Amino acid sequence: MxxxxxxxxxxxxxxxxxxxxxxxxxxxxxxxxxxxxxxxxxxxxxxxxxxxxxxxxxxxxxxxxxxxxxxxxxxxxxxxxxxxxxxxxxxxxxxxxxxxxxxxxxxxxxxxxxxxxxxxxxxxxxxxxxxxxxxxxxxxxxxxxxxxxxxxxxxxxxxxxxxxxxxxxxxxxxxxxxxxxxxxxxxxxxxxxxxxxxxxxxxxxxxxxxxxxxxxxxSHRGPRMSTAANLMRGLEYVLAKYEGTAVLSPRARARLLRRLAAYCMGQGDLVRARQLLWRSIASWPWSLPRWLVFAAAALHPMTFARFYAVYGQAGRALRRLRIRSGVVLA
CATH class of the missing domain: 3.90.550.10 (Spore Coat Polysaccharide Biosynthesis Protein SpsA; Chain A)
Structure with a gap:
């Protein structure tokens, strides 16, 4: 051939x-x-x-x-x-x-x-x-x-x-x-x-x-402002794309809004961060911790950032305990 x-x-x-x-x-x-x-x-x-x-x-x-x-x-x-x-x-x-x-x-x-x-x-x-x-x-x-x-x-x-x-x-x-x-x-x-x-x-x-x-x-060092801006655009796009659909549940949407709020907080855009936190609460209001986090962010913005950092470390520790070496069947 x-x-x-x-x-x-x-x-x-x-x-x-x-x-x-x-x-x-x-x-x-x-x-x-x-x-x-x-x-x-x-x-x-x-x-x-x-x-x-x-x-x-x-x-x-x-x-x-x-x-x-x-x-x-x-x-x-x-x-x-x-x-x-x-x-x-x-x-x-x-x-x-x-x-x-x-x-x-x-x-x-x-x-x-x-x-x-x-x-x-x-x-x-x-x-x-x-x-x-x-x-x-x-x-x-x-x-x-x-x-x-x-x-x-x-x-x-x-x-x-x-x-x-x-x-x-x-x-x-x-x-x-x-x-x-x-x-x-x-x-x-x-x-x-x-x-x-x-x-x-x-x-x-x-x-x-x-x-x-x-x-x-x-992980590379780069222009943090432009990277954060691109991430925010992506998050907003996904939120708009799945608005009112079953693809993204209200609870997951609330978590996504809080993530976006955290990025805004890190960039010093407190007004935008508070707006996003309100949207998060509106999407899934049945959780007292979210209200407490919102109040902390409104009173002291850095408290919100510290909360996210500690929460992330605790979550990673729990995952390490859950997952043992070898293959875990889903």
Whole structure:
């Protein structure tokens, strides 16, 4: 069979179609020439060989394409878009081109630990559904912190998503469920991954959890004001999108509003923070602690920030007690 017959074209790039992979990895990138090589090498280091990697270059203007040329493994496919469309659109393109029955994701400034795919495939067994693993957070000063899975057993997934967010790299997902869910390409700012998982969980359950960290996420120093502004835009978009629907429960909506209020408080926008707290109470008024938190915020703004910090530390401690080493069935 001629080589041309054994290949398909992805945005002008020939992709060899050999034995079907078990896992498709979608890696969107935009002007990350300094880190995308590390991400690709972490995939090449996987102990499980049955993968394909779809690197979706979302219109990079740096040396990304040149730096990726040395990686000649036939399982790596480079797809370039001439214009930037946002990370949600890049992930959606990679998802559509994926061939494997399972998909996972990787940000171009993060990396996998070598056993990531092997451990999650083993945990999946014959259960079907999705598998989630823990994550190692590397702070800007080099300190490391291991975080357990977000969608842990017996905790409402919506609450977990609101409280901690999620890194898509920690999930191994059936491709059909991911395709049916799809990414909202209108979200060109923060929260597109959160929005995706919120809808995914209505189609696909997490059937196994691997508490150990298998993904490394690097936290970067950057312009805090612009980052907070993007996050606020994303939160507001999600709130408006699911207003009056069953996708986001009133209680989860209240938690999301409080999260948004906390960011406003941190930026010194006390008027906006109080407005959001009132909306939170209106969404779910049957909880006295929320009223107490609101009163504390109204009287002394920093009290609210301290409360959130302590609450977050206590929550992480409880999760560590709940999740033991090994695979926890959901």
């Amino acid at each position: 001629a080589a041309a017959a054994r290949a398909r074209r992805l945005s002008g790039v020939a992709v060899e179609v050999g034995s079907a992979p078990t896992v498709s990895i979608v890696l969107p990138t935009y002007n990350r020439a300094g880190t995308v090589g590390r991400a690709v090498r972490s995939v090449l280091a996987q102990t499980f060989p049955g993968w394909e990697l779809l690197v979706v270059d979302d219109g990079s203007t740096d040396e990304t394409a040149t730096l990726l040329q040395p990686y000649a493994d036939p399982r790596i496919h480079y797809i370039r878009r001439e214009q930037n469309h946002g990370v949600a659109a890049a992930r959606q393109l990679g998802l559509k081109l994926a061939r494997a029955p399972y998909v996972t994701f990787l940000d171009s400034d993060d990396e996998y630990l070598p056993g990531k795919l092997a451990v999650q495939i083993h945990a999946l067994g014959r259960r079907g559904g999705a598998v989630e693993c823990g994550m190692r957070l590397v702070l800007p000063d080099g300190r490391e912190r291991d975080l357990g899975p977000v969608l842990y057993r017996k905790s409402p997934a919506q609450f977990a998503l609101v409280d901690r967010g999620i890194n898509l790299a920690t999930l191994l997902i059936p491709r059909e469920a991911a395709l049916a869910t799809g990414f909202d390409e209108r979200i060109r700012f923060s929260m597109s991954d959160w929005d995706f998982v919120l809808r995914l969980l209505r189609r696909c359950q997490v059937t196994a959890v691997v508490p150990q960290p298998l993904v490394v996420h690097y």
